[in-house]
Amino acid sequence: MSSSLALRQARHLSTAATSATTTTTTTTTTITTPTSISISKAKYKLKSEHDPDKALEIYSSVSDHYATSLSTGYTQNFTVKRLAKANRFDDIENFLESHKKDPNIIQEHFLSSLIRSYSVAGMFDHALKTYNDMEELGTPRSSLSFNALLSACVRGKKFGDVVKVFDEMPQRNGFVPDSVSYGILIKAYCEMGDVGLAIERLREMEGKGVDISSIHYTTILHCLYVKGMVEEAEKVWNEMLEKGYTDVGAYNVRIMNVPGGDVECVKGLIEEMGNDGLKPDAISYNYLMTSYCKREMLDEAKKVYDDLEINKCKPNAATFRTLIFYLCKKGRYVIAHKVFKQxxxxxxxxxxxxxxxxxxxxxxxxxxxxxxxxxxxxxxxxxxxxxxxxxxxxxxxxxxxxxxxxxxxxxxxxxxx
DNA sequence: CTAGGGTTAG
Structure with a gap:
């Protein structure tokens, strides 16, 4: 018997605990303990839990589930991701649909987290159905659930649907798209490759008085670079500088598009950020470090890494991965091992x-x-x-x-x- | 993870 089959059977037996003939062995013991844990502890435990059944167990053992909706959404998402990785879409459906019987379903944020969970599982049709179920479930509508649905469209690459949903739903259901809705729409146009329409929507926002943020601009800026429209990108960048829509993320888009990853250019932009009153983050420094690595300037790269703390940044997973890789490439395994330990x-x-x-x-x-x-x-x-x-x-x-x-x-x- | 942008792949 294969081990996965054994697991399935063990699972089946543990859920069908009523069947009197089951003289099962050790597998049931872990599941029947009715321990109750806090949501923060669940978050911590879920991070290192890769077994979808155990993730489900942790999720359902949370005592104060609906007190903190944000954390609940996170743990729910996490559990669904684990199940999706194991291709257990029926289990995801059972798990998420059962939430629709919960009295909290009339809270829009509670329902929206179901839409998001279906979305990360790649189950767009279920996400849409959940949105359409709202009247029946008695959940009031605003841009909250609308934005969750829009995100589901973009994630599922249903770009045509984004535009359709965006132009039809608000009117039909009596609310107006907000700044976030427009952000998702602009992203959709960029992913479709129609940056012109993205810019048109940005102008539409100005006309309608919807709040514009650096996020809307950065989406467009990034898209222009991806399409190789460097001149247009520079124009948009100048507009951003003029209107004060720059932030760390916007600068990082510029940094990642420095031609040839030129070290001096990257350094220059990091300096510019400082002059603009912004603090470069780990991503900014990672680009600088990578530029050094690609030129085989490993001492300089290591110095960027060592200076992260002075610059009040924490190395992230990409920092460690990149530095260790290039150190190994140059045969500097002992230093690489030290970085690994860190x-x-x-x-x-x-x-x-x-x-x-x-x-x-x-x-x-x-x-x-x-x-x-x-x-x-x-x-x-x-x-x-x-x-x-x-x-x-x-x-x-x-x-x-x-x-x-x-x-x-x-x-x-x-x-x- | 926190409704929306940027996360380096060698």
Missing amino acids: SVEAHKIPDFDTLKILVEGLVKKSKMKEAKGMIRTIKKKFPPTVVKAWEKIQQELGIVIADEDDNKKRVMELRKM
Whole structure:
């Protein structure tokens, strides 16, 4: 019997607890404990939980679910993502539809989070149906649920629907599109490749007195660069400067489009940001660091990384991944290993491929202790499928981890009890 | 994750 089949059966047995003939073994024990946890604890636990059933369990064990709608939306989204990854769309439907029987369904934000959850699961039709169910469910309409639906259209690449929904729904249901609605619409036009219409909608906002923000401009700016319309991008940028619609994100779009990733240009823009009264963030510095890496100026790149703290920035997952990759590429495995350890402390471990290069490099340099330690750490942090892949690498490299066998023995002993 | 933009892929 395959292990996944075994899991399915175990799950089936645990839910059908009434069937008297089931003399199941250990699998039921973890599920029947009626522990109740806080939403913040659930958020923390969900982060490291990759098993969709356990994620569901954590979600349903939250005691104060509807007190804090924002956090609930987050945990709900998270649980759905885990189920979607396992392709369990029927379970997602059951899970989310059951919320429609909850008395809180008449709260628009509660219903909107269902639309968002369907959207991240790639179930656009369900998202639309939930929106259309609102009359029947007795949920009042405003731009809140409307924007959730618009986002679902964009995520599902139903661009034609975005425009249709945008032009029809507000009138029919008696509300006006707000600044966020326009933001989603503009993004949709950009994704469709029609930046001209995006700009038209921006002008429409001006005419109607809807609040414009740097987000609307940045969406268009980014799109112009993507389409290679550099001159138009510069024009829009100047308009942004004039009207005061620049922020860190807008500057980062400019930085990421510096021709050839020229180091001096990137540095210049970071300086400009400061003069504009803005504080460059980790993304800004990551671009600078990457520019150095690509020119094989690893000492300078490392300095950008080391200076992050002075600049009041925290390295993110991309920082660690990029720096470790390029350090390895130049054979500087020992420094790369130090950076890896810092990534563990920051709970931002790079991806499988990057770490593979590092472990192999350490072994090549006969740094067996470091390589072993790395694998041990990685196994604790990744889901079972990734751990399996690591075991293969471990075998190929001939790495034996002594206390692993001891652990297995201990588990066997426990099972006998 | 927080309704909407920017997250570097080697």
